[in-house]
Amino acid sequence: MPAVKLTVNGKAVTADVDARTLLVQFLRENLRLTGTHVGCDTSQCGACVVHVNGKAVKSCTLLVLTADGTDVRTIESLATGDKLHPMQEAFREHHGLQCGFCTPGMIMTAVDIVNRKGNSLDEKTIREELEGNLCRCTGYHNIVKAIAAGAKAMGSGAHSQAAE
Amino acid sequence: MSATGIGAAVRRKEDFRFITGKGQYTDDVNRPGQAYIHFLRSPHAHAKIKSIDAKAAQAMPGVLAVLTGAQLAADKIGNLICGWMIHSKDGSPMKMAPHPAIVSAKACYVGDPVAVVVAETSAQAKDAAEKIKVDYEVLPAVADPAAAQSKGSPQIHEVAPSNTIYQWHLGDANAVDAAFKAAKHVSKLDILNNRLVPNAMEPRAAIGDYDTGSDSFTLWNTTQNPHVARLVISAFIGMAPEHKLRVIAPDVGGGFGSKIFIYPEEVVCLWASKKVGRPVKWVSDRVEAFLADAHGRDHVTHAEMAFDGDGKITALRAKTIANLGAYMSTFSSSVPTYLYATLLSGQYAIPQIYCEVDAVYTNTVPVDAYRGAGRPEATFVVERLVEVGARELGIDPADLRAKNFIAHFPHQTPVIMAYDAGDYHASLKKALELADYKGFGKRKREAERQGKLRGIGFSTYIEACGIAPSQAVGSLGCGVGLWESAEVRVNPTGSVEILTGCHSHGQGHETTFAQLAAERLGIPIETVSVVHGDTDKVQFGMGTYGSRSGAVGMSALVKALDKIEAKAKKVASYLLEAAENDIVFKDGKFTVAGTDKSAAWGDVTLNAYIAHKFSGAQLEPGLKEGAFYDPTNFTFPAGCHICEVEIDPSTGDTAIVNWTAVDDFGVVVNPMIVEGQVHGGIAQGVGQALLENAVYDKDGQLVTGSLMDYTMPRADNLPSFKVGTTVTKCPSNPLGIKGCGEAGAIAAPAAVINAVTDAIGSEDISMPATAQAVWSAIQKRNQSRQAAQ
Numbered sequence: 001m002p003a004v005k006l007t008v009n010g011k012a013v014t015a016d017v018d019a020r021t022l023l024v025q026f027l028r029e030n031l032r033l034t035g036t037h038v039g040c041d042t043s044q045c046g047a048c049v050v051h052v053n054g055k056a057v058k059s060c061t062l063l064v065l066t067a068d069g070t071d072v073r074t075i076e077s078l079a080t081g082d083k084l085h086p087m088q089e090a091f092r093e094h095h096g097l098q099c100g101f102c103t104p105g106m107i108m109t110a111v112d113i114v115n116r117k118g119n120s121l122d123e124k125t126i127r128e129e130l131e132g133n134l135c136r137c138t139g140y141h142n143i144v145k146a147i148a149a150g151a152k153a154m155g156s157g158a159h160s161q162a163a164e
Numbered sequence: 165m166s167a168t169g170i171g172a173a174v175r176r177k178e179d180f181r182f183i184t185g186k187g188q189y190t191d192d193v194n195r196p197g198q199a200y201i202h203f204l205r206s207p208h209a210h211a212k213i214k215s216i217d218a219k220a221a222q223a224m225p226g227v228l229a230v231l232t233g234a235q236l237a238a239d240k241i242g243n244l245i246c247g248w249m250i251h252s253k254d255g256s257p258m259k260m261a262p263h264p265a266i267v268s269a270k271a272c273y274v275g276d277p278v279a280v281v282v283a284e285t286s287a288q289a290k291d292a293a294e295k296i297k298v299d300y301e302v303l304p305a306v307a308d309p310a311a312a313q314s315k316g317s318p319q320i321h322e323v324a325p326s327n328t329i330y331q332w333h334l335g336d337a338n339a340v341d342a343a344f345k346a347a348k349h350v351s352k353l354d355i356l357n358n359r360l361v362p363n364a365m366e367p368r369a370a371i372g373d374y375d376t377g378s379d380s381f382t383l384w385n386t387t388q389n390p391h392v393a394r395l396v397i398s399a400f401i402g403m404a405p406e407h408k409l410r411v412i413a414p415d416v417g418g419g420f421g422s423k424i425f426i427y428p429e430e431v432v433c434l435w436a437s438k439k440v441g442r443p444v445k446w447v448s449d450r451v452e453a454f455l456a457d458a459h460g461r462d463h464v465t466h467a468e469m470a471f472d473g474d475g476k477i478t479a480l481r482a483k484t485i486a487n488l489g490a491y492m493s494t495f496s497s498s499v500p501t502y503l504y505a506t507l508l509s510g511q512y513a514i515p516q517i518y519c520e521v522d523a524v525y526t527n528t529v530p531v532d533a534y535r536g537a538g539r540p541e542a543t544f545v546v547e548r549l550v551e552v553g554a555r556e557l558g559i560d561p562a563d564l565r566a567k568n569f570i571a572h573f574p575h576q577t578p579v580i581m582a583y584d585a586g587d588y589h590a591s592l593k594k595a596l597e598l599a600d601y602k603g604f605g606k607r608k609r610e611a612e613r614q615g616k617l618r619g620i621g622f623s624t625y626i627e628a629c630g631i632a633p634s635q636a637v638g639s640l641g642c643g644v645g646l647w648e649s650a651e652v653r654v655n656p657t658g659s660v661e662i663l664t665g666c667h668s669h670g671q672g673h674e675t676t677f678a679q680l681a682a683e684r685l686g687i688p689i690e691t692v693s694v695v696h697g698d699t700d701k702v703q704f705g706m707g708t709y710g711s712r713s714g715a716v717g718m719s720a721l722v723k724a725l726d727k728i729e730a731k732a733k734k735v736a737s738y739l740l741e742a743a744e745n746d747i748v749f750k751d752g753k754f755t756v757a758g759t760d761k762s763a764a765w766g767d768v769t770l771n772a773y774i775a776h777k778f779s780g781a782q783l784e785p786g787l788k789e790g791a792f793y794d795p796t797n798f799t800f801p802a803g804c805h806i807c808e809v810e811i812d813p814s815t816g817d818t819a820i821v822n823w824t825a826v827d828d829f830g831v832v833v834n835p836m837i838v839e840g841q842v843h844g845g846i847a848q849g850v851g852q853a854l855l856e857n858a859v860y861d862k863d864g865q866l867v868t869g870s871l872m873d874y875t876m877p878r879a880d881n882l883p884s885f886k887v888g889t890t891v892t893k894c895p896s897n898p899l900g901i902k903g904c905g906e907a908g909a910i911a912a913p914a915a916v917i918n919a920v921t922d923a924i925g926s927e928d929i930s931m932p933a934t935a936q937a938v939w940s941a942i943q944k945r946n947q948s949r950q951a952a953q
Binding site (some may be wrong): 033042044045074084091092095099103107127132140144 | 175177178181182183184185186187188192267287357365366415416417447449450452669670671672836837839840843844846848872876877878879880882884885
């Protein structure tokens with residue numbers, strides 16, 4: 001079994017893994033970080049989105065061995081103690097979730113959209129950028145509102161943590 | 165209205181764990197020593213199983229057991245059931261074929277479980293399953309419900325000649341025939357209500373855990389109704405006595421009906437855990453979900469609507485073939501009968517209605533309730549016929565509807581339902597304003613100048629919800645009652661736990677039920693918690709589906725709170741040394757009427773448990789009350805949805821440019837949550853109308869077998885929605901709630917197709933109206949217009 005070494009949510013991790021292990025399996029099963037979810041097997045749904053070296057990646061489509069040496073951030077890294085990340089706050093404030101299953105991937109994608117497209121996002125941009133994230137509960141209406149508000153709040157300076 | 169009471173848009177209490185990744189879904193639960201199970205599924209739609217050779221599989225690394233249907237039967241594990249008896253016109257009962265959790269004689273659909281492997285890891289179980297040798301004798305298959313009853317089609321089950329499960333009807337056939345003979349105009353439609361895959365984002369999962377020491381089972385399962393699962397698995401499947409089976413539904417990631425049913429997988433996980441002496445876990449792949457989750461809809465219908473010379477509807481008749489798949493799933497029989505035909509009056513005063521339904525077996529996965537369950541199918545029939553009638557008669561579709569609306573309540577329809585209260589004119593009027601219907605002509609002409617086709621479509625829907633009065637459904641064949649339970653436990657320190665037999669898999673009960681209790685008791689909402697989903701904690705409840713949690717679940721809570729208030733006042737009377745009748749309870753305070761003597765909530769609750777101020781002979785200590793509430797009627801949410809589309813004729817691509825929804829849900833507890841339910845329902849309805857289709861080929865192979873081939877609605881397929889409400893209180897429950905969970909999915913498909921057909925000027929299009937279908941319909945229309953010239 002080959003060895004893998006990476007940083008997850010700021011902590012160094014080493015392990016011996018079955019070579020077929022996907023990054024999402026490693027996070028959920030080896031590290032017990034179950035916030036990242038598996039919703040499909042064809043890379044469509046986005047429930048598994050994490051950040052690898054600062055970019056949104058579908059962790060179901062990456063072998064953990066390929067993530068060797070990288071800096072991985074999951075949903076569990078966004079809040080600092082009791083203080084929620086502004087994007088998380090925005091999802092709650094705008095009812096951007098119902099069953100919660102797509103939510104971690106949706107929030108991680110949202111933060112990535114802001115990182116790439118800035119803090120002033122219009123509806124059309126958000127809807128196009130969400131092509132890789134499925135939600136069956138909300139009809140996306142409130143997710144779009146939440147992301148626009150979260151983007152603005154991320155730029156307001158009061159809380160400048162963005163998942164990197 | 166207080167900031168956290170009924171009617172307030174309280175932000176959800178349950179959100180914290182979901183937005184921080186701390187939810188606990190079934191796959192997040194891990195039992196010490198757990199093993200993993202993989203289901204070997206038939207690759208053939210219809211095949212005899214001649215033999216199964218598991219020797220090579222058993223020898224694979226990590227394998228604990230390879231188990232078959234023969235072993236299941238030998239252990240006397242019973243078959244899965246359908247719990248709603250339907251009789252045919254001739255009085256004979258529905259033909260329910262045996263449905264074992266693992267088949268042994270033959271497989272009847274692609275995905276039918278044929279054997280299972282239990283192993284140390286999921287990968288090892290899958291690797292071993294590939295080594296199982298199954299000798300199949302492939303049989304001809306039939307997948308198309310319209311062909312299932314034909315002479316040439318293979319008979320799937322011995323018990324059902326011509327694959328016919330039942331031939332049911334409702335209404336007065338003779339009176340309807342007479343009305344059609346006398347009609348001035350008849351509109352006709354052939355309708356395919358397309359088959360759908362529910363695709364909740366969380367795949368199904370189960371963990372079966374048998375404990376030798378107590379000879380009892382625990383099941384973690386993605387179920388919408390843990391107590392019903394427990395009852396069926398114990399009493400009908402015979403896994404264990406009911407008191408020896410605990411069912412836990414932790415956080416569940418969406419259901420939409422697909423997680424109501426009792427499926428093979430949870431039964432097998434329980435059985436296997438006893439066989440191997442280890443907890444056994446199963447998590448569905450998405451590909452597996454396509455094959456093995458109950459699908460929705462799949463009706464073939466011919467429908468006709470009769471009009472008199474003034475445009476009044478005089479009759480409606482429909483003949484439907486409903487595909488129930490290879491076996492009868494738990495509620496399947498009710499969906500195309502009592503959840504469908506009984507809504508064929510729509511919002512209209514239609515004097516005569518007759519509906520015939522043939523339910524058939526095919527070699528496809530079982531079909532059962534999916535958001536709306538029968539009511540989207542009914543609404544599509546009625547609302548398409550009315551729209552087509554309006555076009556054929558040259559009457560504005562809003563005007564034709566208004567002319568036919570029911571305006572006096574209660575209104576007895578010819579199809580069992582008696583609508584208690586509503587104001588259909590109010591929702592239509594408000595929707596027309598919000599949608600700027602008057603301005604549509606201008607927008608259409610502007611679009612034409614840009615080379616685009618604009619269309620507008622209505623859906624004035626009604627549904628029967630708040631499922632359901634037990635005696636009523638019992639008399640119609642349902643095997644269970646559909647009441648609901650609630651228990652309120654007040655703690656000595658004054659905090660409150662509400663235990664509800666309902667189950668939240670996205671509906672926000674931890675917030676809405678708390679809003680109700682907090683307002684009633686005058687206590688901070690933070691001090692109220694809601695418990696659901698565990699048969700060890702919560703007394704029997706029927707679960708969540710059929711838009712019932714508000715109307716039925718909250719009514720049970722109100723009854724329990726009534727009892728709490730009564731008991732608390734008794735305790736307060738001893739504490740305040742006053743007559744019980746003189747105690748006034750308001751805003752969390754108990755006062756002796758006409759005095760300034762009072763006691764706070766926390767003092768009274770503490771005294772209830774310390775019991776120093778009264779003797780056991782006078783009053784029992786404690787402050788905990790429960791109630792079971794059985795509704796006296798269905799509820800009837802109704803409303804008007806207006807869809808405006810813009811089609812690019814060169815590609816057939818349909819953009820929804822405006823969506824207006826005005827719904828009457830009676831009293832609304834949390835408008836933010838209610839709007840969210842409407843948004844989600846509309847999205848699923850749009851998905852059915854424009855994008856989604858579960859397709860089996862003629863050999864019963866599922867062609868749309870993954871998210872690569874099955875088009876789920878994405879954010880850029882949908883607009884933002886304009887949502888409003890009108891209110892006529894529900895007269896049949898204490899709070900006046902009608903319910904809202906399914907409305908969007910019920911209303912939307914007809915609104916979309918009415919808009920698309922308006923835009924392209926042709927009725928000749930089926931759901932899903934994909935770009936290809938729309939483009940083809942436009943070409944066909946152009947050709948027939950040229951031919952006509």
